[in-house]
Amino acid sequence: MSIELRNVSKKFGGVTAVNDVNFSVKEGELVALLGPSGGGKTTVLRMISGLEMPTGGDIFIRGERMNDISVQKRNIGFVFQSYALFKNMTVFKNIAFGLKIKKWKKTDIHDRVHELLHLLGLEGLDKRYPHQLSGGQRQRVAIARALASKPSVLLLDEPFGAVDAKIRQELRDWLVTLHTDLNVTTLFVTHDQEEAMEVSNRIVIFSKGNLEQIGTPREVYEEPNNEFVARFIGVLNVLELDVQGGVARFGELEFPAMDRPDGSKMRIGFRPFAVQISSDTAAYRCRAVLRHTFFLGVMLRLELELPSGLTIRSRMTKEEYSALGLKDGQEVSFIIKRYRILRGESEPLSPEIHSGDTAFSTFGAGI
Numbered sequence: 001m002s003i004e005l006r007n008v009s010k011k012f013g014g015v016t017a018v019n020d021v022n023f024s025v026k027e028g029e030l031v032a033l034l035g036p037s038g039g040g041k042t043t044v045l046r047m048i049s050g051l052e053m054p055t056g057g058d059i060f061i062r063g064e065r066m067n068d069i070s071v072q073k074r075n076i077g078f079v080f081q082s083y084a085l086f087k088n089m090t091v092f093k094n095i096a097f098g099l100k101i102k103k104w105k106k107t108d109i110h111d112r113v114h115e116l117l118h119l120l121g122l123e124g125l126d127k128r129y130p131h132q133l134s135g136g137q138r139q140r141v142a143i144a145r146a147l148a149s150k151p152s153v154l155l156l157d158e159p160f161g162a163v164d165a166k167i168r169q170e171l172r173d174w175l176v177t178l179h180t181d182l183n184v185t186t187l188f189v190t191h192d193q194e195e196a197m198e199v200s201n202r203i204v205i206f207s208k209g210n211l212e213q214i215g216t217p218r219e220v221y222e223e224p225n226n227e228f229v230a231r232f233i234g235v236l237n238v239l240e241l242d243v244q245g246g247v248a249r250f251g252e253l254e255f256p257a258m259d260r261p262d263g264s265k266m267r268i269g270f271r272p273f274a275v276q277i278s279s280d281t282a283a284y285r286c287r288a289v290l291r292h293t294f295f296l297g298v299m300l301r302l303e304l305e306l307p308s309g310l311t312i313r314s315r316m317t318k319e320e321y322s323a324l325g326l327k328d329g330q331e332v333s334f335i336i337k338r339y340r341i342l343r344g345e346s347e348p349l350s351p352e353i354h355s356g357d358t359a360f361s362t363f364g365a366g367i
């Protein structure tokens with residue numbers, strides 16, 4: 001393994017920022033540390049780099065325990081969200097700074113800097129100062145500086161947070177290409193779910209200092225460990241239903257609840273893709289009004305208002321939307337094809353539910 005955390009915790013006074021975290025990263029992987037603010041992801045990154053020391057547990061890089069190894073001796077490249085470039089130094093000198101500290105030969109520094117200028121698409125910018133660069137160029141200079149000494153691990157803290165949406169998309173694509181070319185083990189912190197899903201091989205999801213799940217983008221989306229992950233990765237419709245006579249109801253929506261006592265509550269969650277819509281109001285038992293359609297490029301997001309006043313979200317391709325002849329304000333019918341019963345935010349989701357009873361609006365399995 002390139003990186004391994006064993007029972008790692010971090011406390012700041014009486015506050016636990018990271019709680020007994022265990023995970024490993026294979027050589028050459030590109031892994032995202034994802035979670036809301038205060039989740040613990042940046043603290044984990046800083047402990048791996050050596051900028052913070054763990055309160056408990058052990059950190060290993062390529063099999064060597066790092067707890068007592070200084071930042072300078074860990075052979076790690078670190079890129080800060082703010083870039084942290086030296087304003088009074090040219091691009092060349094910024095990239096070369098760490099190599100001079102390590103007393104590389106002048107000719108080797110020259111060759112390495114120009115190699116990185118070419119690799120990162122910065123040719124011709126070596127004599128410019130940071131204020132003469134775009135946000136995307138400054139970020140690439142910061143990454144070039146982190147890569148200059150050929151680190152075994154590259155750590156990026158919110159690497160694209162300070163640039164606009166167009167540049168951010170370009171940098172995402174560029175990072176994937178760079179990682180493919182260099183094959184250096186890379187961890188990056190982000191709170192952007194789409195960014196993590198698009199860029200990484202695997203995602204480590206944090207909440208309140210706890211590691212909630214680690215898996216591929218597809219695994220964490222399709223097989224979330226708990227409600228927090230299901231809500232945080234993608235969009236989740238959540239309903240709280242009243243149980244009576246073996247049926248859980250919310251307005252006109254009904255779901256089987258044979259194992260639940262009368263008067264109890266049952267919460268379910270389902271993805272927008274699980275809501276199947278028909279322009280024929282007689283096609284399915286449940287009806288709604290299509291209140292709003294949001295164009296998202298290839299996909300469309302639809303908001304359905306039920307007679308009870310409840311709003312649920314659906315998604316479909318623009319081709320499906322056109323084929324159905326849908327328009328805002330139109331009455332439609334729908335079914336919910338797949339759902340999971342929700343327990344607590346950090347508790348495991350229910351097993352997949354199967355129902356062949358067509359009297360219910362929902363049948364199927366999974367989120």
